[in-house]
Amino acid sequence: MVWFLTCVAALIGGYFIYGAFIEKIFGINEKRQTPAFTKQDGVDYVPMSNKKVYLVQLLNIAGVGPIFGPIMGALYGPAAMLWIVLGCIFAGAVHDYFSGMLSVRNGGASVPTITGRYLGNGAKHFMNIFAIVLLLLVGVVFVSAPAGMITNLVNEQTNIGLSMTTMVVIIFAYYIIATIVPVDKIIGRFYPLFGALLIFMSVGLITAIAFSSEHTLLGDYEVSQMLTNMNPKDMPLWPALFITIACGAISGFHATQSPLMARCMENEKNGRFVFYGAMIGEGVIALIWCAVALSFFGSVEGLSDAVANGGPGNVVYSSSVGLLGVFGGIIAFLGVVILPITSGDTAFRSSRLILAEYFNMEQKSLRNRLLMAVPLFVIGGILTQVDFGVIWRYFGFANQTTAVMMLWTASAYLLRHNKLHWITTIPAMFMTTVCITFILNNAQLGFGLPMMVSTIAGIVTTLAITGYVIKISKGKGDTELADEDGDVNANAETA
Template sequence: MITFFVCLALLIVGFLTYSKLVERIFRIDDRPTPAVAHPDGVDYVPMKPWRIFLVQLLNIAGLGPIYGALSGACWGPSVYLWIVFGTILGGGVHDFLSGMMSERNDGKSISEVVGLYMGKVITFIMRVFSVVLLVMVGVNFSVGPAALLAKLTPEALSTMFWLVAIMVYYLIATFLPIDKIIGKLYPIFGICLIVMALGIGGATVLLRGSDMPELTLASLAAVHPNSLPKWAMMFVTVACGAISGFHATQSPMMARCITSEKQGRGIFYGAMVAEGVIALIWAAAGVTFYTNHGSLLDGMSGLTTAIAAGGAGDVVYEISTTLLGPVGGVLAMIGVIACPITSGDTAYRSARLTIADWFHIDQSRTGPRAALSVPLLAVGALIALALPWDVLWRYFSWANQTLAMIVLWTGAVFLHKYGFPPKACLIAALPATFMSAVSVTYFFQAPECLGLSTAVAYPVGLVVAALFLAVFVWRVLVVGKDDVTALTAAAK
């Protein structure tokens, strides 16, 4: 229990201190934001900061901080460290930079922002990568909630029924102006999500506090019951609970709604820390619930078996109803269901905006919005019916962390290009290096990728990450600011 509260305190202190350092390095000012400069009533819509925060939280907090954290807890309480330090040093920085870089560039989609600083080739890669990832997110965040809704409703309302209903809702939410559904309903769902997390966290502490494992050398050395390597499998599995490239596709939507740059730290960095708290609660609940007065290894094994048998959705249902009772469990499940649905619809919306920015399609008119929204949802529906959820989640997780790596490197280049000293660039360059090692290692070792041994994957991941950092340092310290700007312009 002590470890849990220490980690919770670290997340709060990290936001109060490190986020202010990041904000100071970025040098926010009083320039007019895109929402103030040219509101269009569809995507560029000024909203109140508290409302934008709750929308941002719902946008980014899909299944990742719940399903990903539960899966990560199969490695034991060592997952706490990744959630805490990944959130403060990586995820918060990533979300703040992606949102503010977009705001500084008229609310452009992240693929276009990356292209401005990394060249034409990366622009094309990012456009395709972003759209594919966003559709995969939309698919993942429709199949999971549909299965959970089927558990809470009569048998006649099957998973397929709810999947169709969710996809219809996605079409409506993707198509309509952002303040009609998203701006009105999401703050309510955001409050439900927070209450749900507090309920699960409080019940875990009060009812199972004696079973909550502590972070010791033995628990750090604990091995996954299926012998999956901690590096880099755990770091990818947790996904959105620590750092997520998907967030970079969502932040530009809120960058089009903020009315002052001073709101950026609380909205972008703050929402990521809130998601880290949610992930910490679910990771603690998962590893504690199955320990049940036994050993830590028994708890890890029980959680792994439960996920393998019925999926993370069944685990969420079992934990919620057992800890909170039938009524409280249903309320918690509603929060879990609303969470991914409200990320799925904004994923499709972000995909629409990415394509619109790519081909310069005006989205203030009804016809062009429909022309992009309908095909995107149709493709998502076909994928949802064709591929199993566990395969989709693994591919999403890797693509997610790879996108985070690219965005962090873009943030480092952005800071350098605008005259920030090399030390300041390290707030993005160091987590970018770490995520490069994670993504490359996972690609070489994961069964769904190359499936090579750790003897090959580990050194390759570390060498590639070191190479990326060396190239960046060379361009910063050797080539110089003026030449880097010229090289960037030439690459375009």
């Protein structure tokens, strides 16, 4: 219990202390008009209140990642919670803040355009391809996961005999509608309510287990085990844990989502609450599910058996019903199902906007929105036929690689304007080493090289990338910059 509360307190303290430090280094301008006003179009650029933007941002970034990831990460023991705290404060929330605020400063631009501006056209083209691939994987994952969870729930509680295919079609139909209608009609209207449900559900679960007579919140783990690898199958913690727990600590998917709310935020002073704060909120959710997974099943061995018998979805259902009863458990379970649905539709929406920027096609007309969206859904539908486990593994790597690119973009921005770049460079270096080591060592996705060789190659490559980014960025002028902070004129169109 003390370990959990300490972790939560650290996250909250991180928001007020380190978050304020990050905001100061970035240098907000409360008098500068945001894209919500300078580009207001009634479709994607729509001013929305601070609280509403925060709750939508939280739902956009919180798919099944901060639930499934921490559940799988919990197989390594309570040490997983330490990564959630440190990763969230010093990497994930920083990543989200810069992905959102750099979009605000660049007229609401998507992540490929921002990357290209500060790292060059080569990086822009790479990110255009990589971001679309990632978002399609996210969209497919966030169709398959909720469809499977709803199908299992309905068939277990009734005799309807609902098929997985039917649920996939229903969810896809909703995604198409949510992707093309104005942002304030569905997303802005209903998602704040879903965000409140998410918070209520998470607090309810952790409260139930804290006062449970059958389960003790992390009570069976000794202090000495809090920093050790307890994986029952002796899986190495490095670097897999940092890929497994993504959305609860740092996630590149968030860089594709932050521009959606950058187009709706009314003032730059709201950035810390919306972007840094939403990531802290997701970190708390990740801590809750990590703690529930470790506590409800009694041990990592018990958790491992539950995962083996139905994946993380089984862990969610069993713990929800076991802690809150059938009715409360189903409500909590449905709250979890909402998460991927509310991230899946915004994944496709982000894809549409990235393609629209690439082809320089305005999105105010319904025809143009359909031209961008329909091919994405056709490809997504095809990908739903691929094994979910394969899609999830590639999603994890693609997700963290996108985060690496966004962090290096932020470093290039800070270097260019002689600001303290180490706040993004250090997490960029760490995550670059993680991604390179993982893909070189992993036999299923990568090259299957020995761990020592992979790690050394990861470190050497990271040092080379660091030198390159510093070289091309430090002291470099930019004729498009409007002032000493390097901000693009808010009314200028981005490339």
